[in-house]
Amino acid sequence: MENGLKRNRELKNRTAATNIVTAIVGLTVVNSTFIILLSTCIRLTFRYFHAFTNASTLTASQNEHLLMRKRLFAGLCILFALFFSSCDPAIGVALQNKTATDKTIKVIYPANFKFPGDSGSSQYNFCLRDSVKTFDMADKDNYLHPFLVPMLAKDTIARTYSFVLKSGYSATVESRFLAALPTFGQIFIIDQTDTVELKRDGKDFVKKPKLLIGGSWTHSIKD
Secondary structure, X not given: OHXXXXXXXXXXXXXXXXXXXXXXXXXXXXXXXXXXXXXXXXXXXXXXXXXXXXXXXXXXXXXXXXXXXHHHHHHHHHHHHHHHHOOOOEEXXXXXXXXXXXXXXXXXXXXXXXXXXXXXXOOEEOOOOOEEEEEEOOOOOHHHOOEEEEOEEEEOOOOEEEEEEOOOEEEEEEEEEOOOOXXXXXXXXXXXXXXXXXXXXXXXXXXXXXXXXXXXXXXXXXX
16 A cells, blocks of 8 residues: 555656656747747738739739738748647546545557657657556645546557446546647546547547547546
8 A cells, every 4th residue: 555655756756857848848949939920921021022012014024923922921921820729738637526436447449559658759748657646626725636546457469458437536537738639539438337438529538628639538427
């Protein structure tokens, strides 16, 4: 028991340090991209309005060049708007246990699912390899106090694992930074009775916010 608590504390400290480093790196990349887009839009804005005020004296080739600039300016404005609306792209997949009893969750993940440290994983992954982060939904600051539960019967050949989700707790089964979409095709079997699947256009999971890039996909287990 004491060894388990010690391991839990070590994992929490390691996870917190990793999150801080990845957040700093991610914010640096995001802010640099934001500054480049902003400066480019400002420069093109001045050029566009200068050319527009002198449009009557332009030749045919200059008019064609102005049209290309208009299209480039419009494209950058759209890209800037999308970037601004989702300047911190990240995804999360969670299960919430809103029942009065603990639930055993069996997860079947697709071949393209990447655990932290897997080869080919290009995004910052906030999950753990052998544990699942759970959070007390009654705690307002629960993100500061994750409770780690072990993965049970993990089988990398069959691509399955299980864990116990306590009553009143939520579990994060996927969490990646600098990502727009989760790994679709994950299947969750609840107490060997109910089955839900994370699909692109499915209704088992609710996405928030709906119109922005990234966000969270959540399924609530209810009585």
